[in-house]
Amino acid sequence: MNPIENISQQFAAHKYKLTRQREAIVQVLLDNEKEHLSVEEVYMLVKNSYPHLGLATVYRTLELLSELHIVEKMNFGDGVARYDLRDDTHAHMHHHMICHVCGRLEEIKDDWLLDLEKRLEREYGFTVTDHRLDFKGTYGTCKHTGCKRDKEKKAV
Known part of the structure; x- marks a missing residue:
């Protein structure tokens, strides 16, 4: 379908x-x-x-x-x-990496939190129906050399 x-x-x-x-x-x-x-x-x-x-x-x-x-x-x-x-x-939404320098957003399709969900259910009786995780930080290319997007922003 x-x-x-x-x-x-x-x-x-x-x-x-x-x-x-x-x-x-x-x-x-x-x-x-x-x-x-x-x-x-x-x-x-x-x-x-x-x-x-x-x-x-x-x-x-x-x-x-x-x-x-x-x-x-x-x-x-x-x-x-x-x-x-x-x-x-996928049972849950995917996760994201967001760069504060250039604003680039990348998706992480793997669900890294399944073990945590199982633990929450086992220890607290809490059943997770969904979650979302966003990692905010800086890509190595932005931190050390300045990224292309950052240079484009300054040029405008």
């Missing part, structure tokens, strides 16, 4: 319709899966296909996708809400 069909079924299960506009928003997220787009970025990209689509519709759709656990709403400390599609092949 392709991702759009899967998401359409998730909408139907909650008595919502995946309209053409909502589908266009989902497609933008699929096409830019590694980008962690903000509402404004989604809006600018979907506007190419639907020029009359309003920013408020994008906000509402992303909030609905978040409520339905199709996307994860995240904030990486810059005050901007970003959206990331959830991956059905």
